[in-house]
Amino acid sequence: MKLDGKSIQAAIMQLVDDYRFDPYQVLEIVKLWIKSWFKKDFPQYKKSNILVNIENDGGVSIYRELDVVETVEDDEIQINLKDAKKIRHDAEIGEKLYINVTPETLELSRIAAQSAAQTIKQNLKNLERERFYEKFQNKEWELLKARVIRVHADTVILDIEWTAVVLQPEWQIPNRVYEPGEEVFVLLKQISKWQWWIILEITQSSAEYIEAILKKIVPELEEWVVNVDKIVRIPGKRTKIVVSSNEEKVDPVWVMVGSKWDRINTVLSLLDWEKIDFIEKIDDPVQFIKNCLRPAQIDSVEIIDKRAIVIMHENQKALAIWKWASNVKLATQLTGYQIEIK
DSSP states (O other): OBOOHHHHHHHHHHHHHHHOOOHHHHHHHHHHHHHHHHHHHOGGGTTSEEEEEEOTTSOEEEEEEEEEESSOSOTTTEEEHHHHHHHOTTOOTTOEEEEEOOOSSOBOOHHHHHHHHHHHHHHHHHHHHHHHHHHHTTOTTSEEEEEEEEEETTEEEEEETTEEEEEOGGGSOTTOOOOTTOEEEEEEEEEEEETTEEEEEEESSSHHHHHHHHHHHOHHHHTTSEEEEEEEEETTTEEEEEEEESSTTOOHHHHHHOTTSHHHHHHHHHTTTOEEEEEEOOSOHHHHHHHHTTTSOOSEEEEETTEEEEEOOGGGHHHHHOGGGHHHHHHHHHHOSEEEEO
16 A cells, blocks of 8 residues: 555545544544554664654655664664764754654555554544543533444443443333434433543433433423422333422423423433323422322321321222332332321
């Protein structure tokens, strides 16, 4: 494979277009690529410090860097003052001397081309990770838009801003079927960096994920007209949300549901139709317990310390308990009382 100005320029522009990187970043990667090739095909310079210069027209010059010293200990990276002055008469000890070692013909061997390709691939990945971190480091607890790339066993691989991200099983919505190509939202819980590695924790199964969705869909939350006071959730099964209003004439449940059920339907579609109950916050503990156990009809509630004895007709018990005991479990979490159904 021969290298010339046009092919190098074309390679740089192709990388800029494909990865949307800064051209100067790509230029540095191409320099590393050429350096990798050069050391493969010219092993006599394997341990030398090599610098690559690329002109605007794509022309390439390759230089060997040597430290000018009084006594040479390593001739791969050093040169004595006497020999240095033969190359540049004003050379001094402590300076760096650059010797042009550009081959007459810039042609890559097959092995060198493979090595160079590996170098450029790795550096592109590193740049992608760095760019990803810079973009999202201040977006913890925000929703991110993602596309499903593939599903492998119980792990879902997502594409977020051209970066592959793993949605671990414990952070997925249980029993949800993820289809390659579909777009989903995930909540960014945490992002950190260790060397070149980006450590990312994203979720769809937390209560915070639902709150983030509501903030996206219900503008009154950002306007402080209504509040989300508490969310309890059994992912994939049921969620209960306590809401309140900062304005006397505003019904917070109605705001969340939407005038034509449009808001709740949007939320449900994003949650794979997980059941959601909105409950208005009230100070009366008896009525609050009744509301939390809806749609069951409650006859009476007796509170003894932190226990709530709930009396209802036999045909209402299944509604109060619900599948997987989800209704009564979540009501217990919301109210703080141990609910006993009689």
